[in-house]
Amino acid sequence: MDVMLNWKGRMSFEGAGKTGFVQKMDADESVGGNNSAANPMEYLALGLGGCTGMDVISILQKKKQAVTDFQVKVHAERSPEHPKVFTHAVIEYVVTGKNIQEVAVVRAIELSAEKYCPAQAMLNNAFPIQMIYKIFDEDGKTLIKNGEYILKSTSEY
Secondary structure, eight states: OOOEEEEEETTEEEEEOTTOOOEEEOOOGGGTOOOOSOOHHHHHHHHHHHHHHHHHHHHHHHTTOEEEEEEEEEEEEEOSSTTOOEEEEEEEEEEEEESOOHHHHHHHHHHIIIIIOHHHHHHHTTSOEEEEEEEEOTTSSSEEEEEEEOOSSOOOO
């Protein structure tokens, strides 16, 4: 994979890969940026959430689950010392729909974590990633099930 970034002044960059979609990147004002776009670590967390989210929703659709809303929330903790790497992450999958089967949600998370999501496979080698899920009825208010998926394969950090 190749990407290219162009400096736009201060700490601002614009970059694109082979798709040609331009993404802006900046830093907080406290480190010389304008705080005008996501920062590099936010993009890593977004990449993790997007990668697993695309897997999970695709699998749920193939399993004919009537999903009406879907969110992936990533909370990544960082070391207080430089280089301020991620030290732990929690991925929360929030699935809303009609008669959503817990077994389907767990299987979709499992397949993403264990087989399909390269971002998660790569980052799981660097820090622990916890995966939790919540299933809501189609009204979006009634919690039907919640739980945690534990990776079958683990790596050492």
